[in-house]
Amino acid sequence: MVRYQKPVFNAALRLLRDPEDASDVAQTTFLKAFEHLGKYNPDFKFYSWLYRIAINEALDVLNSRTPADGISDEEPDGQPGPERRAEGEQMGRAIEDALMRIKPDLRTVIVLRHFMHLSYEDMGEILMLPEKTVKSRLHSARQLMRDQLFQYAVS
Amino acid sequence: MVDSRQLALIHADMDGELDGRERAELARCLLADSEARALHEELRHLCSALDAMPKAEPPPQLAAKILAALPHSTRRLAAPSWSQPRWRYAAVIAAALVAATVLFETVKVSEPVTSDGAGTMAAPGTPAIVNTVRLDHGPVSGQVSLYRDHAGLGLALDLVADSPIDVLIASNGQTLRVRGLRRAAAGPPTMGPLPGVAMAGQAINVTFLVNSQEVGQATFRAPKEP
Numbered sequence: 540m541v542r543y544q545k546p547v548f549n550a551a552l553r554l555l556r557d558p559e560d561a562s563d564v565a566q567t568t569f570l571k572a573f574e575h576l577g578k579y580n581p582d583f584k585f586y587s588w589l590y591r592i593a594i595n596e597a598l599d600v601l602n603s604r605t606p607a608d609g610i611s612d613e614e615p616d617g618q619p620g621p622e623r624r625a626e627g628e629q630m631g632r633a634i635e636d637a638l639m640r641i642k643p644d645l646r647t648v649i650v651l652r653h654f655m656h657l658s659y660e661d662m663g664e665i666l667m668l669p670e671k672t673v674k675s676r677l678h679s680a681r682q683l684m685r686d687q688l689f690q691y692a693v694s
Numbered sequence: 695m696v697d698s699r700q701l702a703l704i705h706a707d708m709d710g711e712l713d714g715r716e717r718a719e720l721a722r723c724l725l726a727d728s729e730a731r732a733l734h735e736e737l738r739h740l741c742s743a744l745d746a747m748p749k750a751e752p753p754p755q756l757a758a759k760i761l762a763a764l765p766h767s768t769r770r771l772a773a774p775s776w777s778q779p780r781w782r783y784a785a786v787i788a789a790a791l792v793a794a795t796v797l798f799e800t801v802k803v804s805e806p807v808t809s810d811g812a813g814t815m816a817a818p819g820t821p822a823i824v825n826t827v828r829l830d831h832g833p834v835s836g837q838v839s840l841y842r843d844h845a846g847l848g849l850a851l852d853l854v855a856d857s858p859i860d861v862l863i864a865s866n867g868q869t870l871r872v873r874g875l876r877r878a879a880a881g882p883p884t885m886g887p888l889p890g891v892a893m894a895g896q897a898i899n900v901t902f903l904v905n906s907q908e909v910g911q912a913t914f915r916a917p918k919e920p
Contacts, residue, residue: 548752562753569760630743652709653744659709678705684744685736 543586544569546655547593553650554597556639564600568593587664590655594647594665601643637687645680652677696730704734708741821848827912834859834902840914847916849900860903865896865916 544565551564571592572579579588638646651662659670659677666673696704703720706712712720724731821843828837836853853859863870895916902910 544752544757545749548756549749552750553747558750558753562756562759565752565756566760566763570763573764631747634740634743634747649744653741654747654749656745674705678701681705681708681737681740685733685740688740689736 543589546586547589550590550593550650550655551597553638553654554594554643554646555600556635560600561597564593564596567596571596583664584661587661590651590657591665591667594651598643598647633688634684637684640687641680641683645676645683648673648677649680649684696727696733700727700730701733704730704737707734708737821850823850824917825914827914829853829902829910829912832909833857833904834910838900838912840898840916842917849898853902855902855904855909857904859909860906862901862903863898864901865898 547568548561548565551561551568552558555561555564568589572589575592579585638649641649647666648662651657651665657665659673662668662673662677663670668676700720700723703712703716703723706716707720720734724734821841824840824842824847826837826839829835834853834855836851838853839850841848841850849863851861898914898916900912900914901908
């Protein structure tokens with residue numbers, strides 16, 4: 540748990556942008572992992588199995604949200620945000636906004652690739668998708684994020 | 695218009711997945727096509743910014759919340775097979791979580807830990823002590839015992855310390871860290887099984903840390919099956 544607590548929490552946080560929801564997802568993930576340890580297939584990496592539980596839990600939370608909940612103004616780290624001035628922080632905020640504006644399945648591949656730094660193979664294992672599909676989703680997700688950020692820059 | 699081949703090369707470049715021939719192809723494409731060049735540059739900035747996004751620390755109470763909720767799950771735990779290394783690794787994590795829960799509960803309540811309170815971990819019957827190591831010096835004192843019961847091998851910790859103790863359990867090429875254990879206020883030694891950790895004849899090294907400093911160590915040798 541010590542080893543995986545942070546990545547699981549961060550994956551949920553990036554998908555949900557709500558620290559409380561992310562904490563709940565992390566808790567549920569570990570409890571489910573323990574509960575279903577007997578179903579774990581050792582042909583797959585343990586962390587892939589664990590992250591799959593986490594991603595599915597986070598997506599369930601997303602699905603349960605109303606559309607108005609989709610984009611939260613809350614800071615992901617729980618710190619006060621409106622006073623942030625630094626360019627890097629503004630960029631970070633813009634990226635978080637853009638991430639929340641793309642569909643959850645595309646957001647998921649961005650999180651796995653760029654925040655968790657997983658390979659295509661690992662991503663395919665977690666999402667139970669062929670690598671080709673993972674790549675295709677990742678490319679689409681990047682393109683959409685780029686478009687979102689372009690609009691942000693223009694506005 | 696950037697075509698699909700150019701797009702594939704650009705994204706593959708973002709992921710560091712181009713071979714030499716493809717890199718050369720992309721370089722030619724970027725030289726010849728300003729639109730592709732602009733897209734490549736924008737995506738490069740995006741990927742750099744994404745990769746540089748800071749990681750948040752989980753709430754400090756998260757681990758405690760998980761541990762507090764864990765005994766309910768342990769009652770429904772299906773019996774796994776320990777024959778595969780990854781199974782064993784998963785089992786080590788599970789065992790440590792529950793062992794930590796047992797310790798945590800021991801601190802929280804004054805009465806001794808019962809088999810009911812400890813979920814699947816406290817075995818009925820009398821465990822047979824395989825070996826005991828005493829820790830008589832330094833900030834951690836008491837004894838650590840390797841025992842065997844019907845569920846297999848386990849560790850019993852009967853320790854006194856002024857500060858929370860971290861325990862490192864190393865065996866079979868894997869190391870597990872259990873953080874922030876505190877001295878039991880009363881009751882019998884804290885016991886937790888080690889399913890899959892200790893294979894016959896292998897060493898089990900238990901290291902105790904206070905404030906990240908090693909303060910004690912115990913080494914056991916897992917016995918062959920009786």
